[in-house]
Amino acid sequence: MDEKILVQARNFRLHLGEKGFFLESGRILPEVSIAYETYGTLNADKSNAILVCHALTGSAHAAHYHSPDDQKPGWWDDVIGPGKTLDTNTYFIICSNILGGCNGTTGPRSINPLTGRRYDIQFPVVTIKDMVHAQWLFLKQCFQIERLHSVIGGSLGGMQVLEWAISYPEKLERAIVIAATGRISAQALAMNKVGRQAIMRDPNWKNGNYPDGAGPVDGLSIARMMGHISYLSYDSMQRKFGRDFKKNDGLYDFFGEFQVESYLNYNGYNFAKRFDANSYLYITKAMDLFDVGMGNGYREILSRIRARTLVVSIASDMLFPPWESEELFRVMHEEGVSVSYYEMESDVGHDGFLVDYHVLNPVLESFIGS
Amino acid sequence: MDEKILVQARNFRLHLGEKGFFLESGRILPEVSIAYETYGTLNADKSNAILVCHALTGSAHAAHYHSPDDQKPGWWDDVIGPGKTLDTNTYFIICSNILGGCNGTTGPRSINPLTGRRYDIQFPVVTIKDMVHAQWLFLKQCFQIERLHSVIGGSLGGMQVLEWAISYPEKLERAIVIAATGRISAQALAMNKVGRQAIMRDPNWKNGNYPDGAGPVDGLSIARMMGHISYLSYDSMQRKFGRDFKKNDGLYDFFGEFQVESYLNYNGYNFAKRFDANSYLYITKAMDLFDVGMGNGYREILSRIRARTLVVSIASDMLFPPWESEELFRVMHEEGVSVSYYEMESDVGHDGFLVDYHVLNPVLESFIGS
Incomplete structure (x- = not known):
C-alpha cells in the first residue's frame, strides 16, 4: 500500500x-x-x-x-x-x-x-x-x-x-x-468458562466494579491466553513455536519459559491493556447462549x-x-x-x-x- | 467386588x-x-x-x-x-x-x-x-x-x-x-502455561510460600479446569453435557451456568482441596521439559x-x-x-x-x- x-x-x-x-x-x-x-x-x-x-x-x-x-x-x-x-x-x-x-x-x-x-x-x-x-x-x-x-x-x-x-x-x-x-459445543463453552473464571477470580475484578485502568489484568490475560490456544491449531503452534526455549532462560530455571509461553504471556497482557474485562464476560456469555x-x-x-x-x-x-x-x-x-x-x-x-x-x-x- | x-x-x-x-x-x-x-x-x-x-x-x-x-x-x-x-x-x-x-x-x-x-x-x-x-x-x-x-x-x-x-x-x-x-507439543506446553499462570497470578500463591490449607485455591482450580478440557474430547463433552443449562439458573442470569461450567467448577475446586499448587507447578514443568x-x-x-x-x-x-x-x-x-x-x-x-x-x-x- x-x-x-x-x-x-x-x-x-x-x-x-x-x-x-x-x-x-x-x-x-x-x-x-x-x-x-x-x-x-x-x-x-x-x-x-x-x-x-x-x-x-x-x-x-x-x-x-x-x-x-x-x-x-x-x-x-x-x-x-x-x-x-x-x-x-x-x-x-x-x-x-x-x-x-x-x-x-x-x-x-x-x-x-x-x-x-x-x-x-x-x-x-x-x-x-x-x-x-x-x-x-x-x-x-x-x-x-x-x-x-x-x-x-x-x-x-x-x-x-x-x-x-x-x-x-x-x-x-x-x-x-x-x-x-x-x-x-460443550468444549467451546468449557473454554469460555476457564476465561471467565480467571477474570472473576481475580481480586481486582471486584465483582465487576473495578476502577478504570486497574481492572483484573491478570485474569483477563489468562482468559486471552486460553482464547489464543483455541484460535490457533496444533500444527500452527508447532510450526511457529515448536519446543523452542527462550534463549536467555535456563531449562532448569523455575521461571524459565518456552517461546510459546512467552508469546502467550506477552499477548495476554497486551490484550488486557486494550480490552475491558466486563465486556469480555458479557460477550463470551452472548456467544455461549x-x-x-x-x-x-x-x-x-x-x-x-x-x-x-x-x-x-x-x-x-x-x-x-x-x-x-x-x-x-x-x-x-x-x-x-x-x-x-x-x-x-x-x-x-x-x-x-x-x-x-x-x-x-x-x-x-x-x-x-x- | x-x-x-x-x-x-x-x-x-x-x-x-x-x-x-x-x-x-x-x-x-x-x-x-x-x-x-x-x-x-x-x-x-x-x-x-x-x-x-x-x-x-x-x-x-x-x-x-x-x-x-x-x-x-x-x-x-x-x-x-x-x-x-x-x-x-x-x-x-x-x-x-x-x-x-x-x-x-x-x-x-x-x-x-x-x-x-x-x-x-x-x-x-x-x-x-x-x-x-x-x-x-x-x-x-x-x-x-x-x-x-x-x-x-x-x-x-x-x-x-x-x-x-x-x-x-x-x-x-x-x-x-x-x-x-x-x-x-507447543499446544500442550501452552495449556500447561495457562494452568501455571492461573496459579502464579493468584495472590494466595504468595510466591509459593502459602500457609498449609490456604493456598491458591482459585488458581489451582482454574488450572484443573483447563486440564480437564484437554483430558476429555469434543465428543465426550458433547455427549456428557451438550448445551444443558443448570435447571435452577436462568439463561439470562449473569451468574447462570451451563452444566459443563458447573461440572468444571465443582471438579476444579475439589481437586484444589486435595492437591498442592507448588507440586502442580513442578510436575507440569517436568512434563514440559x-x-x-x-x-x-x-x-x-x-x-x-x-x-x-x-x-x-x-x-x-x-x-x-x-x-x-x-x-x-x-x-x-x-x-x-x-x-x-x-x-x-x-x-x-x-x-x-x-x-x-x-x-x-x-x-x-x-x-x-x-
Whole structure:
C-alpha cells in the first residue's frame, strides 16, 4: 500500500423514545449508542451497503487508519478497501461495535443514565439477537437503509450474520458466515468458562466494579491466553513455536519459559491493556447462549432464511470445527435455502479468516460479485 | 467386588549417603523419601515385579482401599488386583509417588533438612529422568530388585516408562507406554502455561510460600479446569453435557451456568482441596521439559531401548494425539526396537486409559502375559 487511507470513528445514538431498547432477556436499556465506521460511499438507491460484523475482541475499526501515525490499519484491512474484495469503489461498507462491547457502543462500562453510574455487572445479559437488533435500528435510523447487499463476518461475527439471516430474512440479499456455528459445543463453552473464571477470580475484578485502568489484568490475560490456544491449531503452534526455549532462560530455571509461553504471556497482557474485562464476560456469555434452535428447533429456524448464504469453515478450526458448519449447510440445504459451503484448506486454525487471505478473498469475491 | 482389599501406604527413605541425590539440573537434594504401595507378593527370584507409574495428579495409591470405609479404591483398581490384568496372584505390583509430588514423596512442600523450612519454590526443578532415577534407587534399596518384569503407566506415567526404557535399558523386560509422547507439543506446553499462570497470578500463591490449607485455591482450580478440557474430547463433552443449562439458573442470569461450567467448577475446586499448587507447578514443568531427544537426537536415544515395548495411544486424545505415539513407534521400529503399537478406539479423550478398560485391559493382558 502506498498511502494510508484515513477513516474516522463515529457514534450514533439510537432513537428509542421513552420505551428504551428491549432485550431478549426482558430487560430494557434506556439508551444505546453505537460506535461505527464506514468505508466507501452509499449509492443513491442505498443498494450497495455491506455490513461487516466483528468477532469477540474486534471493534468497529475494520479498515484504513485513524491517523497517519498508526502502525496498523483496521482488523480486516486485507479485505476492505479500494480494489479489494469488499471494494470501497463499489460498496458502502459499515462496521459497528457490538452491544456489550468496550469500543464505543453501549456496554457494561457505560454510564447507566438512570443512576449516573457505570452499569458494570448490573448491565443486562445481552444476546447475539440483541446485538443484531441494535445494528438493524442503527442502519435504519442512521442511513435509512432498508436492505443490505450483504452481511459478512467471522467467528462471533459469523454468528451475527446467521442471526441477521434468521431475524431479518428480507433485509439482506447475501449472508456470509465464516468460521462460525449455529450453537457452540460443550468444549467451546468449557473454554469460555476457564476465561471467565480467571477474570472473576481475580481480586481486582471486584465483582465487576473495578476502577478504570486497574481492572483484573491478570485474569483477563489468562482468559486471552486460553482464547489464543483455541484460535490457533496444533500444527500452527508447532510450526511457529515448536519446543523452542527462550534463549536467555535456563531449562532448569523455575521461571524459565518456552517461546510459546512467552508469546502467550506477552499477548495476554497486551490484550488486557486494550480490552475491558466486563465486556469480555458479557460477550463470551452472548456467544455461549447463541443457539439458533433454542426454543424452536434448529431446522425450523434455519428454514426461515431467505438470503443467499455462503458458509465458510476452516479445516483446522478447533473452536468451531468444520463439521458444525457442515451441519449448518446441510440443514439449510435440505430446507431449500440457497446456500453454498466452502471449507478453507488452512492449517492455522480458527484465526484463518484473519490470516489466510489468499484462500479467503477469492471465495468471498466470487460470492459477493454474483 | 464382594470385599474390599486393604492396602497400607508406606514410605521409604533413600540411602543417599552424604552426597545426596543428584538431579539432572546439577542441583542436589540432601534427602529423598518415597511414598509407595505394593499389591501381591514378590517371588523368591524377584522376577515378578511390575512398576506402575502414575500420571500428573495421581499418587502411589493405585489399587485396593486404605480403609473399609473408603468409598473409592486406588486410581487403577480396574487394572490391578487378584484375577485382574495386573494380577496380584501372579505379580508383585509397586506404585510410588513421583519426586516433586505432594502425596508423601519429597516435593516442594517438604521440609528442607538444611534449613528446617519448606522448600516451596526453592525446590529444584526436577525432570522425569530424576523421577525415574529415584524410583530405580527405591526399588533396588527397598526390595533388592535388579530387573523389572514390566514398567507401565499412562500420560505422565507413560513418559516415565519411556524414560525407564531409555535410562535403564537392561533393567526392565517390558515397557508399556500409554497415552504419552516422546516430547509434548507447543499446544500442550501452552495449556500447561495457562494452568501455571492461573496459579502464579493468584495472590494466595504468595510466591509459593502459602500457609498449609490456604493456598491458591482459585488458581489451582482454574488450572484443573483447563486440564480437564484437554483430558476429555469434543465428543465426550458433547455427549456428557451438550448445551444443558443448570435447571435452577436462568439463561439470562449473569451468574447462570451451563452444566459443563458447573461440572468444571465443582471438579476444579475439589481437586484444589486435595492437591498442592507448588507440586502442580513442578510436575507440569517436568512434563514440559520431557523430550527424549534433547541433546542427543530423538532417533539415537530411542534406539537404545532394549525392553519389549508396547505403545498405546487413544484415538481421541487431544493432549498427546495419536500421531505422536505413532511417531514414537515408527522410529523405534526403524531402529530395531521390539515394539508394538495399538491405537485405542475410544472417543473419551486422553482419560481413556482411566475409563475404557474394556478396550485397554485385553491389550495389556496379552502383552504382559507374552
